[in-house]
Amino acid sequence: MPLINSRSSITRKARETSPHKLGQNTTQRVMSLVVMATIPALIAQTIFFGWGTLINVLWCSVIALGCEAMVVTLRKRSVSFYLNDYSALVTGLLLGLALPPFAPFWLSLIAVSFAMVIGKHLYGGLGQNPFNPAMLGYVLVLISFPREMTAWLPPMGLEGHNSSLMDAVLSIFPWGNTVDAISMATPLDVLRENKSLTINELWESNPVFDGLAGRGWLWINLAYLAGGVFLIWRKVFTWHAPVGMLAAIAVMATLFWSGTGSDSHGSPLFHLLSGATMLGAFFIITDPVSGATSNRGRLIFGAGVGIMVYVIRTWGGYPDGVAFATLLMNMAAPTIDYYTQPRTYGHSKANKGLPNKD
Incomplete structure (x- = not known):
């Protein structure tokens, strides 16, 4: 009994004196x-x-x-x-x-x-x-x-x-x-269904196209971008997942952009500023529960979403793919976390999973 009381006292004292820091986020x-x-x-x-x-x-x-x-x-x-x-x-x-x-x-x-x-x-x-x-x-x-x-x-x-x-x-x-x-139809849907008109002809013939990303969609996406930057500034989430997603979309759009011909899939700016791109980047994939947890994992998670968004938009059956891409990467999040665990203080390398005792 005295030993138990002594341990309880030590535990209580350690709990009171340890250098814990409480975050402001609830x-x-x-x-x-x-x-x-x-x-x-x-x-x-x-x-x-x-x-x-x-x-x-x-x-x-x-x-x-x-x-x-x-x-x-x-x-x-x-x-x-x-x-x-x-x-x-x-x-x-x-x-x-x-x-x-x-x-x-x-x-x-x-x-x-x-x-x-x-x-x-x-x-x-x-x-x-x-x-x-x-x-x-x-x-x-x-x-x-x-x-x-x-x-x-x-x-x-x-x-x-x-x-x-x-x-x-x-x-x-x-x-x-x-x-x-x-x-x-939204600009993404019109572009996906286009088979004969050049980009310039499409922009001139269809009233939904206006500016870089279609009438209204540019300002809507810029508004989501402003809100996302505000959340990063308030440290609600880090920049890793949004930057990973937007960078992947930009890279994919650049690689498969064939100019202004009828087979063009749209410019990088068009894909970044149209549809649900910014909504997905800053308000969907930043969910702390269903996404990856480490910074490196969030970059990979966001990049995976961005790649699949572009693939679904360009060659899939839906004009936008943020929802499908997010759910598919949600399934991959545990695996990403397993391989991107940060190194624990005092250890030379990250511990990936439980050790094998056999």
Whole structure:
């Protein structure tokens, strides 16, 4: 007994005197900063694609918080504790930004419910999920409802653009009334389907193309970039995964860029500033749970996502590939972590896994 008391005393003293340093980041703080960082992009998307984006974000956030409360209640946990970490809010926010502006309410309901219940809580909740929940929900509805998921509105300034708040509400929540909306393919989809026109002819003949990356998409991606730089500055995550992804896309686009002919897959700037590139680089693959953990691992993880995004865009069946690429690299994250463990202080090399005692 005295020996036990002595050990307890030593352990308690060591715990009190060890040079521990507590970081300022908490889950609530990190998630609130992510929400703040998406505001410029949310404003840009609402300006260029109408009120549907804002309605989507609000509706998806309500669904995410409701699903979180329901599952946590079933698990007999504190509802207020889990809702106050804002992780459910971020999942709903990201899905609301990723879905088409006039996505029907039931499609958002399916995507967010699947993301929260299956993608997050089926594996044990926050910190246990091997896949990015938002991307799981997005891929589910993209595969199941391709027509609704490709119905993007024309950007602001083009014929068919509808900026009326009431029309957006009636399109998303019909309530017996339907509003006909003109849909238009995104610049990535138009370029992927092009077989005969040169890049210059494509830019002149199709109104969706404007500037470097298509009407509206340049400013939306720059807004996500600004938000991502803000998060890096606030040390929410490191630069490694975003830089790895963007560098890989730029390298792939440069290698397979064939100028301005009809077989061109688009310039590096076009791929960097169009579609969901910046959203994926700074708000999707930086998920600390489903991505790699070491700095070297994050670079490899981001580069893998970037390569697959370009491959899917250019030769795959979908105009954008951020969601598929993220989920595929989520499966590879444990292996990347195994081979990129940093060296522990006091050891000459990194310890990769448990030693073999045989």
